[in-house]
Amino acid sequence: MARYSIDISEEAGIRSLHFGSDWVQGAMRVRRPFDLELAYTREMMAGLLLRDAPWPKNALLVGLGAGSLAKFIHRNLPQTRSTVVEIDERVELAARLHFRLPDDPLRLNVVIADAVDYLLREERSFDLILLDGFDSSGRAGALDTAAFYTACRAHLTDTGLxxxxxxxxxxxxxxxxxRIAAAFDDRCCVFPSCDSGNVIAFAAVGEKVDVDPDTLKARAEALRLESGLNLLPTVARLAAAGAFSGGRLCF
Incomplete structure (x- = not known):
């Protein structure tokens, strides 16, 4: 594995993680360390709108970064046990020292490993897999292959996303x-790009995602009140993009 520096910057109350470049690998608002500061991290949690609560029971996170997703789940989804697979032990250290990653191995377990190797030997299935792994140049490498997406599918439960x-x-x-669509038999949905330009894709196995806009809005409002995470703009962008074919979001 190529070695690069792990750098921390801070400006206007935002602390950021970098892998040897200006590329932001994670960020935290110092005064609200458990919020999802970056728009794309908020969008990645939109699966909470697609399944009935309480969900998920367990989650696999590929790529730790500044720990934003792991911290949000730990703080706001007490029923969820998370496993984070991170290839570089220095990233875990930075997340604990600078980004307030909780020390709670019963509910948040960090495994230092290559995610490809991890899924080859792991037997458990997960309700939610969050894939956000990049190198210092912003490349996903082996994490963006048909084989890896197929491995993710094999490790999802019947309500898995x-x-x-x-x-x-x-x-x-x-x-x-x-590649995601091929691995999941076209059961995927690419959300419209969020403000940061990131594009988030969701894929499902087992139970079909079949939800109408009013239900999405109601779930988004409940989530906003419970956690502060506001996904109502995501629902509005889905509607504007014509995602509700036949009046429902289905995949």
Missing amino acids: LSVNLLGRNRGFQASAA
Whole structure:
């Protein structure tokens, strides 16, 4: 594995993680350390609108970064046990020292490993897999392959969802989205790009995602009141993009 520096910057109350470049690998508002500061991290949690609560019981996070997703789940979803697979032990150290990653191995377990190798030997299945792993140049490498997406599918439960951050693909996100669709028999949905330009894709196995706009809005409002996470703009962008074919979001 190529070695790069792990750098921390702070400006206007925002602390950021970098892998040897200006590329932001994670960020935290110092005064609200458990909020999801970056728009794409908020979007990655939109799976909470697609399944009935309480969900998920367990989650697999590929890529730790500044620990934003792991911290949000730990703080706001007490029924969820999370496993984070991170390839670089220095990232875990930075997340604990600078970004307030909780020390609670019963509910938040960090495994230092290559995610490809981890899924080959792991037997458990997960309700939610959050895929947000990039190198210092913003490349996903082996995490953006048909084989890896197929491995993710094999480790999802009957209500399982895969959530993928598609930013950083060298030739745009369309090729990555096509690989996800092929691995999941076209049971995927690419959300309209959020304010940061990131594109988040969701894929499902087992139980069909079949939800109407009013239900999405109601779930988004409940989530906003419970956790502060506001996904109402996401619902509005889905509607504007014509995602509700036949009046429902289905995949």
